[in-house]
Amino acid sequence: MTALSLHPTGPPRSAPVRKKKAIRGGDRLSATFMLAGVAIALIWANLPGDTYEHFWEIPLGVSIDQMSWTFTLHALVNEGLMTLFFFLVGLEVKRELTIGQLTDRSRAVVPIAAAVAGLIVPAAIFILFNLSDGDAGAWGVVISTDTAFLLGALALIGPTFSARLRTFLLTLAVVDDIGALLVIGLFYNSGLNLLPFVIAVALMVLTALVRFLPVGRGFAYAVLGAALWGAVFLSGVHPTLAGVAVALLIPVFPPRRSDVERAAQLTQAFRESPSPGYAAAVTRSLRDSISINERIDTGWRPYISYGVLPLFALANAGVPIDGATLRDALMSPVAWGIVAGLVLGKFIGITGATWLVRQTGWGQLAPGLSLHRVAGGAALSGIGFTISLFLVPIAISDPHTQDLARVAVLAASVIAFGFGWAIISIGDRIAPPHPVGFKLARPVDPHRDHIRGPMDAPYEIVEYGDFECPFCSRATGSVDAVRDYFGERVRWVWRHLPLDQPHPHAQEAAQAAEAAGMQGKFFEMAVTLFAHQKKLERDDLFAYAADLGLDTEKFAEDFGSPKVDHHIQDDRLDAEIMDLNTTPTFFLNGRRHIGPYDSASLIRALEAGPAREIHVHKKPDASASGAAEPPVTKKD
Incomplete structure (x- = not known):
């Protein structure tokens, strides 16, 4: 780019x-x-x-052969169009229960x-x-x-x-919406008609199976949703709940790394050789990388x-x-x-x-x-x-x-x-409110933090992430692109935020990176971990250490050492103080970045944000663990 x-x-x-x-x-x-x-x-x-x-x-009517239905304009709004509103409510409920708050x-x-x-x-x-x-x-x-x-x-x-x-x-x-929907369904219906209700249940089963269709899922959801609305209406339950039922049966999932990378590959192919086939493939891949719940x-x-x-x-x-x-x-x-x-x-x-x-x-x-x-x-x-x-x-x-x-x-x-x-x-x-996590809680320390780029760079990116997160910057390349753009004018700082629930291997992967860092190969191990995110068992981590030419005995000792554990826990505590709970989370020039984290967005935010304080450190004579002169602070 x-x-x-x-x-x-x-x-x-x-x-x-x-x-x-x-x-x-x-x-x-x-x-x-x-x-x-x-x-x-x-x-x-x-x-x-x-x-x-x-x-x-005003009465409205629909007739098909010998069957006819009559309803008012008011009913069309309240029982027809409002089904779409309840459909969106159902989508939000499903999303929040599955991947949200x-x-x-x-x-x-x-x-x-x-x-x-x-x-x-x-x-x-x-x-x-x-x-x-x-x-x-x-x-x-x-x-x-x-x-x-x-x-x-x-x-x-x-x-x-x-x-x-x-x-x-x-x-x-x-939660309020869930309660209201249950109340409408349980307490405000006109009595249950068994046959239409059974048909409605069968249609819901078919709707749940639509996700397995190779093509035409959107059309299938629309047809089954319309049929379900009719069956629910005839069953005596308020028909707007059909919208909720369809929404709860539509799958939702976070973007998968493999889908995003596939879209990126096809986009690159289209850029190099524009054609209708590639254009259609790019469109499909972009659509499929986001769940139908979020797209709708x-x-x-x-x-x-x-x-x-x-x-x-x-x-x-x-x-x-x-x-x-x-x-x-x-x-x-x-x-x-x-x-x-x-x-x-x-x-x-x-x-x-x-x-x-x-x-x-x-x-x-x-x-x-x-x-x-x-x-x-x-x-x-x-x-x-x-x-x-x-x-x-x-x-x-x-x-x-x-x-x-x-x-x-x-x-x-x-x-x-x-x-x-x-x-x-x-x-x-x-009691005036104060922002939480808006500013970086702990300044960058060159003797403990993992930094790429010069210390006196005018731009700074601090990233909290974990090595099992499919969208942390080393996996998607966003920070690499930013570093290519700014060159020596930016420094990138990595800090650990292993999310144990969705990423059960992230903690030990962080330990492996820190143990490799004890032998001067933190970033080499980081690149390896990101390249093998589906293979982060302990045996895999030790194999990567051997491939990098590390002293495996020292690696094993450092892997479980208090020093490594304390380093990761300190980063975790910083994240807790700032109320960080997602990865990746970026701080640009000391201020939290909220919004897209693609390379173009990060570049714009860096250049538009306030200047940071630059700490110029004298280089220590020994290793990074040795003593250093106090930093000199100046404004950019």
Whole structure:
């Protein structure tokens, strides 16, 4: 890759800034579109005449031979298009359970407990308000948080260093979605018809087997998904759950090194000899290197966020608001139960469960995430817009009571937003948040760290990785390309972060590299380990030492020595202080890099970032373990 191809005209923006702004911008835009739908619906519903109600009750029909189905435009949105929304929810649930936040049970225990309490407490409060009126069965209206509005509200508030809170709320929202889906399926169905239900189960089995098809998987998922929707509809279960079922049966997996390397090889072949055959092969290889779960989510999410959800808001938020309606709402136990359940129930349940789990020691918040921020997020979780409005006509039969419930949902969402904003703003003034892991915790030490490049280089890359990680830089070549680009102007520093759960051989591979480093061949061993990532058993490691010409007896002694173990553990502790939990993680000029870590992105981020302090060391007379003169610090 040439140098000219790496840089756009003008100074580039760093990857972390771009990514954070893109996330906040997407959240805000989605919330803005939904708010626009709400505003239009309210204005339309309060115009003279009943055009709003008449429009959404327009009948539509489908006929095939002697069979026909009739439904309204409102049903098309709520039972048809909203299936796509629940499909995306299912994809996210599957991804988080398989490769996301919910795979680390120790880190997920707090948001999981908080989400469960955030489901139970609001329902209990609603039931208390409606025990004597016969509407207690509508408790499902208050249990769920609107993820899109929640993240949009957080982006609008814009607190500093909000990434931890956003991750916590996302994890909580996934568990919240699981609970809401179970509630809809178990408590809000019209009775089970056995034959269509059996057909639905058979279709789900066929859907699970689609992953084994050599071609046409996308088409097969679409056809079986449509058939499953019909079977679920006829079985008496709400048909939107068909979207969830299909999503949970679609496989998800992290990118595999072999697939990525295959794509790179085909891309190189296409570059050298452009042809339609190579172009098609490159397209297929790139597609297959990412799971279909993530491809569908990325491709469909904009249409759902900016199309389906605003349309749903337009179709469901329109309620006539006049003096009589407001008076009835103020006197309605259903309305008060909804407001109290969403605003107070979510706040009390989530905040209380978080505090309790921390006090008992069952779980801990992520570093840098304070309880007042969790309380602010809990208050924002009272925005229950989408699922709440979705369940109103299902859980409540009386049309007038439905209108009162919609008014209460809208009021609760506004109150929850203001409540959350106040808690976060006041809390941040009293206890200002500080970034965690933004700066490198321990400066580079030339007498303990493994460094390639001159110590007085103006650019520095510190990489935390493990030798079994398929995407650490020596495997993908990104750092090699950066070093080729900068030459003597960059130094690369390797530090260990063995991820024991996904990479069971990473710890001993790190020990082997350190033991080889005791004989001056750390980087030679590192290259060997990356080249043989599928063969990292202890016998393999000792064979590599022999191939490198090391003293095998000394290697064996150093392999299990306290010095080697302490070096790796020190790197692990540094990573824990900075809350690092993925590999590779890069620090560029002492600041954590967030975003893509391909060579072009690293180069742009290095050149766009602030200058680092340069430590010029006198070269020691003896080995690296000997004494050295104190460093002289200067600004680049």
